[in-house]
Amino acid sequence: MALIVQKYGGTSVGSPERIMAVAERVQRWHAQGHDIVVVVSAMSGETNRLIGLAKAITPDPDPRELDQMVSTGEQVTIALLAMALQQRGLGAKSLTGAQVAIRTDSAFTKARIESIDDTLMRAELAKRNVIIVAGFQGVDSEGNITTLGRGGSDTTGVALAAALKADECQIYTDVDGVYTTDPRVVPQARRMDKITFEEMLEMASLGSKVLQIRSVEFAGKYQVPLRVLSSFGEGEGTLITTESEVTMEQPVISGIAFNRDEAKLTVRGVPDLPGIAFRILGPIGDANIEVDMIVQNVAADNTTDFTFTVARGEMKKALGVLETVAKDIGAREVVTDDKICKVSMVGVGMRSHAGVASKMFGVLAKENINIQMISTSEIKISVVVEEKYLELAVRALHTAFGLDAPAKA
DSSP states (O other): OOEEEEEEOTTTTSSHHHHHHHHHHHHHHHHTTOEEEEEEOOOTTHHHHHHHHHHHHOSSOOHHHHHHHHTHHHHHHHHHHHHHHHHTTOOEEEEOHHHHTEEEOSOTTSOOEEEEOOHHHHHHHHTTOEEEEETTEEEOTTSOEEEOOTTHHHHHHHHHHHHHTOSEEEEEESSSSOBSSOTTTOTTOOBOSEEEHHHHHHHHHTTOOSSOHHHHHHHHHHTOOEEEEETTSOSOOEEEEOGGGSOTTOOSOOEEEEEEEEEEEEEEEEEOOTTHHHHHHHHHHHTTOOEEEEEEEEOTTSEEEEEEEEOGGGHHHHHHHHHHHHHHHTOOEEEEEEEEEEEEEEOGGGGGOSOHHHHHHHHHHHTTOOOOEEEEETTEEEEEEEGGGHHHHHHHHHHHTTOSOOOOO
């Protein structure tokens, strides 16, 4: 039989009734002879409630103390699920990140896993006990509780699967798999049976919210088969695996991701001199502002317009930095636009198929959607367009590249 790590998110354990439903599902897997390790998040809304309590005391909570507090949400859930399994006659033991010995660095609120000691877990599994581990947390070298950042329970699940060399890591959530795009935007979106780690990583980084990026990175690095399933129903879900495991019939485009959280800043009339890009983006980096897409256009008068995008919430901060930079380098002005979005097509099939970009641009042109910026990689094409055209662009591209589900008879 297999060793399986299952992770259940906040909505999956959001009430005593939901926890009992999870216990029933775990019992079915255990009854088939599988060894089961379960990772759970805090009950839905609990982490936000705890953060709200902290901010009612101080607008800038100490990161160590914040981790000490928010980690208690998962501690409640693991104990409740252990009780539910014990009531069903199963041996079950709940463990915090510290008890498992999930060692992390000391970057409170955004710690990274350094090592996992699997000794205790293997001893309990040898007794046929179900292990329930608190997601999202670990412990640093000084014994401080740390947390892995929002969505960190996914990373915990994958990391445990890697440490235990599990046969599969199953991520249970409120959707039944990974779709070609958001079904709320395109009702004809299809659930994919399989997708590569590389494609899923691109989808996650470009706006798909199904999995945390770090968990996909971890799974790809350690070759952990990852499956996304619904905790509210049955089904095969979506398997995230290596490219060699995906069928030869894989389409050129696997999915379309989008992100509304975009803002554009343009420095106009920039002197066209060596090192000017560094003089603009250096201070932006020093301000800890992440830059996404970049475009530079050279004009006939030896000046350039330098444009880049950032997260919408960072626009005002970036503008403050750029206004100072513009004066220092002799640029004409800085303009902003927070009414944009990014639409991206992802697929490993792009490597062996020409003309994908031109077809994408043709589809958008037919819908009278102007492209403001373009970014490409081996398996991805992203464009920036006006936000009001987001849904039209996604629907048109989804249909044009044959991703719509067949109409039901």
